[in-house]
Amino acid sequence: MSNQFYVVSWWDVLMALVFVALTYGIMRYWKIGLEKTLLVGTVRTFLQLTLMGYLLSYIFKQESWYFMVGLLILMVLVASIEGYRRQKLPVPHYFLILVGSLGITVVLVLGTILKFILDVEPWYYPFVMIPIAGMIIGNGLNSMTLTANRFIGELKHREGEVEMLLSLGAPVRTAVHGSLVSAIRAALIPNINNLMTVGLVQLPGMMSGQILAGIDPLIAVRYQIIIMYMWITTAVLADVISLTFIYRQFFTAREQLRINILRRAEA
Amino acid sequence: METPPIFELKNVTREEAGREILKAASITIHAGEFVALLGPSGAGKTTILRLFNALDSPNSGEIRFRGERYDEGSVRDLRQKVGMVFQTPTILEGTVVQNLMVFQRWRKDFVLSDEDLYGKLEQVGLTGIGLDQDAKSLSGGEKQRLALARTLLNAPDVLLLDEPTSSLDPVMAHQILRRIKALQQEMGFTVIMVSHDHRLAVKYAERFIVLLRGEIAADGPLSVLKGDDSAAVQAFLNGGEE
Known part of the structure; x- marks a missing residue:
């Protein structure tokens, strides 16, 4: 099998929210009480890393x-x-x-x-x-x-x-x-x-x-x-x-x- | 020319954590003396020994060793000449010989034969132990003698003893002090011993300096002490251990 590089699209990222949804469901069912924190964390992960991505692409363009x-x-x-x-x-x-x-x-x-x-x-x-x-x-x-x-x-x-x-x-x-x-x-x-x-x-x-x-x-x-x-x-x-x-x-x-x-x- | 005193303290003050431990103390000690620093705990006795060994520096005042200023010259040479034995002996991990040969860690030319080492142990009355014995397994008295032997390997001109027998029973305490006295007479070094127990000290020292709350309350031979009319000094002497 040859090397294949899978480009992850924003759509793929959106699909990954299925993990968050699953976690959220389990938390609700078990009354773990961390649901709100989970949502905040999910948004923060998205924002922080996206920001970091833009920052890194800017940095990598510098010569x-x-x-x-x-x-x-x-x-x-x-x-x-x-x-x-x-x-x-x-x-x-x-x-x-x-x-x-x-x-x-x-x-x-x-x-x-x-x-x-x-x-x-x-x-x-x-x-x-x-x-x-x-x-x-x-x-x-x-x-x-x-x-x-x-x-x-x-x-x-x-x-x-x-x-x-x-x-x-x-x-x-x-x-x-x-x-x-x-x-x-x-x-x-x-x-x-x-x-x-x-x-x-x-x-x-x-x-x-x-x-x-x-x-x-x-x-x-x-x-x-x-x-x-x-x-x-x-x-x-x-x-x-x-x-x-x-x-x-x-x-x-x-x-x-x-x-x-x-x-x-x-x- | 007159030889300068071995130690001179002039108006020495030492503060620790904002408290004056020693207040403008002046003491002159001549070579070959056996001096006892007496006083209740917290009076500043150990502070004076630490100043003599240069483990601390005074906040003000002047210290001279053989006429030379204490804050000049090599501090390591000075410490070699002014040996200290602490209240609780610090015994290093390892054997008796490793404790005695600790000098090799910084003096590569420091070499002694087993015979020399046994001789040194015998000098302090430490017989019947092996050089390869685990030093931590020694008894309290044996540890103190080992620490003394280690300090003596530097061939110091002055021996500072900080309550060297406080953790020992009276028989053992007298044995060790008799040894030190004999060694002093044989080798001619100066001894400055801190003690809170003047009854023990009077048997060995020739001069007594009583410290009370950081100040020198009395200084002289036993006769001077007994005649001292300071109520505080008498209270300390009569009360013995405070």
């Missing part, structure tokens, strides 16, 4: 590199604001740390993919750059917030150990090593488990999408393999870069633990 770079910066900023709001951490300069770490991670990982692995021409070709940048930013942000939170927990838990090591003359980096490692391990384990089980239980969303769009599964698989490798590097880079900035915030220039900041984390 200047500075438009793409500006868009990348905007994506990093919006993600950082979201991450900062989602988790209020008592880390001085936390927002700047998120922006900086995410920015560096995007430049390194995206640059490697575009220039060395896929060799995209021009390098800012939006059909490749924007979706991959989105994945890097999303995964990087998730991993960073998880790690930061875990690190602060570890530091609180190991306060005595950290001060004991400092008191013996250890550098700050050595005194916090245990906390750093625990935090990074905790954030990486799900990513590594992903490497172990991908393709066994379910097809990754991106790969399914490519196959639906008529791409040869072998090509889709190659893409997915690259994404998986990129995924783990993104997590480890974002974690290491952000923690390098974060742990310093908890110490003074005289290598003293800033206990007052750590205490604020108890709330």
Whole structure:
């Protein structure tokens, strides 16, 4: 059977409302009480994604590199604001740390993919750059917030150990090593488990999408393999870069633990 | 030329969470002294030790170590010379030898033979345990001795002891303090010990500094203490542990 690309029409979308109708019916029958929310959600999905579609077709028509770079910066900023709001951490300069770490991670990982692995021409070709940048930013942000939170927990838990090591003359980096490692391990384990089980239980969303769009599964698989490798590097880079900035915030220039900041984390 | 005192605190104030823990305290300590910092809990005793080990900095005032300003020079070198033993010993995951050799984490040239290590353990009276024993399985007294041995591996000029025996029974407490006293006489380091129990401290220290609510209420040998007519100091001494 040859590849066939099925173009989805607006009529098809309308037909898909049969799912919503079915859900609505079941909800009514069982008196689940979420009917109104379901309808709002249905409309929002339609509007948000349609809007996104128009936005993306506008973006993909752009041909200047500075438009793409500006868009990348905007994506990093919006993600950082979201991450900062989602988790209020008592880390001085936390927002700047998120922006900086995410920015560096995007430049390194995206640059490697575009220039060395896929060799995209021009390098800012939006059909490749924007979706991959989105994945890097999303995964990087998730991993960073998880790690930061875990690190602060570890530091609180190991306060005595950290001060004991400092008191013996250890550098700050050595005194916090245990906390750093625990935090990074905790954030990486799900990513590594992903490497172990991908393709066994379910097809990754991106790969399914490519196959639906008529791409040869072998090509889709190659893409997915690259994404998986990129995924783990993104997590480890974002974690290491952000923690390098974060742990310093908890110490003074005289290598003293800033206990007052750590205490604020108890709330 | 006269050698400068080992420690000089001049009008040192320390605030924590908006509260003055130490109020313009001035203390001079000479090399080789065995000083007990006495006072009820919250009087600022531990704060002084933390300042000496540079784990905290004063909000105002000046600290000098051997005549040198505390906020200058390498803080790590300073901490090596001014060792601290905490109230609750922090024992790392792993064996006894891993706890003693923790210095290797940042000093690659730190090498000691098993013989040296056993010698160090014997020095603090920790005999009958193996280097490969799980350090977390040691008793409270053994852990405190292990922490002491670890601090002594830095060959400090000053040993800061923060209520080192508070979690131990009196027999064990005296055993450890006798060891420290003997080591002090043998190695010549200075000891500054925080204690809320002056009855224990008088057996080992030669000089007593009583702190009350962040202020130095008395300072001198035992005779000076006994003659101190401050009602607050006498109340603390007569009341013993507050």
